[in-house]
Amino acid sequence: MPEYTNTQKKILEIGKKEFLKKGFKDASLRGIVKEAGFTQGAFYGYYPDKVSLFEALVSEAADGLMEQFKAAQDAHFDLIPGDKAAQSRNLSTEYLECFINYIYDNFDAFKLVVCCADGTRYAGYIHDLVELDVAQTERYHAELEKHGKLEGHVGRKLHHMITSAYFTAVFETVAHDMSREEAVEYVRELASFFNSGWEGLLRLK
Incomplete structure (x- = not known):
């Protein structure tokens, strides 16, 4: 099991919630970043795109x-x-x-x-x-x-x-x-x- 930072844990938690609610196609990366309370730059420090976030989950x-x-x-x-x-x-x-x-x-x-x-x-x-x-x-x-x-x-x-x-x-x-x-x-x-x-x-x- 990989070790996650608190920031990464929050991104994964919010991302999972968004994907479960809307599915991968309709999930909004901007919405995930906004709800997590981070900048997009902070997000991209962990995942290059929405696909990689989904796959991490x-x-x-x-x-x-x-x-x-x-x-x-x-x-x-x-x-x-x-x-x-x-x-x-x-x-x-x-x-x-x-x-x-x-x-x-x-x-x-x-x-x-x-x-x-x-x-x-x-x-x-x-x-x-x-x-x-x-x-x-x-x-x-x-x-x-x-x-x-x-x-x-x-x-x-x-x-x-x-x-x-x-x-x-x-x-x-x-x-x-x-x-x-x-x-x-x-x-x-x-x-x-x-x-x-x-x-x-x-x-x-």
Whole structure:
């Protein structure tokens, strides 16, 4: 966690409030500076533009989740040598609960990403997660097929649509301001629903 000066903390606090209220596109840098009580010169001493301020608020949490997700995807491959591929869906559900708690530990950052990021590189964040998941899962399925541990097949278009629906549904917890307790129960039910669907299409051995 970076160390911030009091001035920087105030800029971040006011900036977050402005972005949450208006979204990135409509947020006013001049308004942020004015409410913070600083000159624009003081602001530019910390952030060169509105984009960098937004990224300072979200990048650590959003990039951290992406890295955790990549590690979780890799962990599935470790199930194959131990003949534990059938546990893959349970593993996914366990990781999902870890992810939702991480999201709620950084709720404001993910609220900005999910609801306020249009016009920034985080506008496609959910899509990026979907693309990563589809690519990694296809690699995993190919490895399972090679070892005779997978029955059934799903085409890429359907795979992408299902995964997109899943991730969109997961982040509805943030969009609708669910409590952490509601969110955890919701994603458990969501995982159960989607796991049943995947089991109907692909049977793991």
